[in-house]
Amino acid sequence: MRAFLTAAQYQIISLCRMRNLILTLFLQPLVLILLLGHAFGGEMKPAKVGLFIEDTGALSSSIQEYWHSEQVTAYAAVEITRSEEETRQSVESGRFDYGVVIREGFSEAVTAGQPAQWVLMPGHDDSRNIAVRAVADRYLSEMNLKQSASINGLGDASSDTENGSTDASSKTVQIGTLGVSAEHLFGTVNANQYYAVSNLIMFLLYAGMTGTIVLQNEKQNFTLQRIYTQPSRFNMVVYGKLAGVVCFGIVQSIVIIAFTTFVYDVDWGNRLDLTALVCLLSIAAGIGCAIVIASFFKSHQAFRSFYSIFIFIATFLSGGMVANLDGTVGELGKFTLNYWSTKGLRGIMNGELGTDLWMPIGVLASIAVVLLAIGAVRMSKVVKVNA
Structure with a gap:
């Protein structure tokens, strides 16, 4: 357990020292929410x-x-x-x-x-x-x-x-x-709420990619192999590093939600416990998805390019870039992780209860469990040289 906590602590410190990463995962979503929210939802002056x-x-x-x-x-x-x-x-x-x-x-x-x-x-x-x-x-x-x-x-x-x-x-x-009105375009939420949710989920998934890239870099630098020779359990060290990524994602969620609430006046609803649950499930699912995809790539550059395109397409299909997608494209969005995460958060914003609220959260939890299980099986392909 000590190795797990130590690995998590050093992983958090390592991520916090990456200035480009901080700017990308914290500042960029706030800028996108501001631009998209005002561009599509700003009230026109007389x-x-x-x-x-x-x-x-x-x-x-x-x-x-x-x-x-x-x-x-x-x-x-x-x-x-x-x-x-x-x-x-x-x-x-x-x-x-x-x-x-x-x-x-x-x-x-x-x-x-x-x-x-x-x-x-x-x-x-x-x-x-x-x-x-x-x-x-x-x-x-x-x-x-x-x-x-x-x-x-x-x-x-x-x-x-x-x-x-x-x-x-x-x-x-x-x-x-x-064309369609703003109310019809964004459903029961306004433009600021709509794009705050979609950008939060997108950048939480990018946080999962960052943790996997760190593991790949340490594998290529033989850092993981040196850890493997230590008396502590190797799996505990690896899972500790991933736990550090989860903590980093939690901080990212807190910063984005708090900033948009007090600066952009985004209403996230009155169930912050469920909002935290959806964010945590999204982070876990993103890490599992990143590990599964990374297990098929030898180079972290190739993985980064593919995963970035993958998240971009998933965000688009789920309506995170163009709202109110219909037809085949809109139906394909239901097969993405982003769709169920954003549907859950918007349900919380609208104050929904019962099946309308818990169904997307349940689907998201199922996706997270499946991806983490597959990721645990494929983990050796990411962290071990001869796997």
């Missing part, structure tokens, strides 16, 4: 809209009220301009994200049932263009509906303006994005 209302008819007041209503101001920060030319130049220069011009005669054209439209000036940001265009289309759709009713003798297109308001401003403005 677009700056230049509004010029030349029309002085019955609808002018309702247009003013609409663009300054609470529903619209969440998506558009409106500033009144003095002319159509000023609005156009401001959009071209980037002062405004979008320009809207209501020319003279708009109210009269709507009341008379004649074609009427606004001049819309899209800016350089496509996402903001979509948002402001949706806001503008909402009001114009209301006017088209009232105009159609007026033409068919069902009402007056300008009747609501007598009260100084329009139904368009009282209804909720719904803004969408091209």
Whole structure:
């Protein structure tokens, strides 16, 4: 037992002295979580809209009220301009994200049932263009509906303006994005939570690779052979080194979870005991997987290249890089270790109970046991010269 603890202690010290390793396993996941979380989950600020209302008819007041209503101001920060030319130049220069011009005669054209439209000036940001265009289309759709009713003798297109308001401003403005929404894309978690989980698991698996590479290096340097000649049990020394890797992975998990919680405001749920269990099972499964794969390679460079590609593909198939994968690719992800680890952590984040929570954790535990068992059988191929 003393040899086991001594080997674990020196393994931890050895890993902590590797600065490049610390930067890779601790700093890199934090940077990726920050970039991916903000890129895919950041809330869009209201677009700056230049509004010029030349029309002085019955609808002018309702247009003013609409663009300054609470529903619209969440998506558009409106500033009144003095002319159509000023609005156009401001959009071209980037002062405004979008320009809207209501020319003279708009109210009269709507009341008379004649074609009427606004001049819309899209800016350089496509996402903001979509948002402001949706806001503008909402009001114009209301006017088209009232105009159609007026033409068919069902009402007056300008009747609501007598009260100084329009139904368009009282209804909720719904803004969408091209493709799927963020809520649908990341399920019941937000982008920060989604990528925090996927990157945590990916880099825990890389920690398992590091421990195996250390054993391969010591094998090629005949360090393990010298240990083999000592009176202490050889297996206890090797398992002690792997235990040091497990401890290193635990520290890695604590740092990433703590940092993302207090700095990125990532909510990991209220079951830190289960979060720790999933992380521990992921580390154990990663070490077992790394040992099994390393047993088929003579060189640690070849093993490192293959294992890196293996983890990259597994992370991709599990949805860790592109969310909401469907079809055959999405089904293949269920055969990866990453899928069950991330599913378990996201279940904890969502506060799931019963089968929905314990099923992925149980599958992950089964995978870890199988990989560790196979790894124990194949261990001699990694640590012994003549195996």
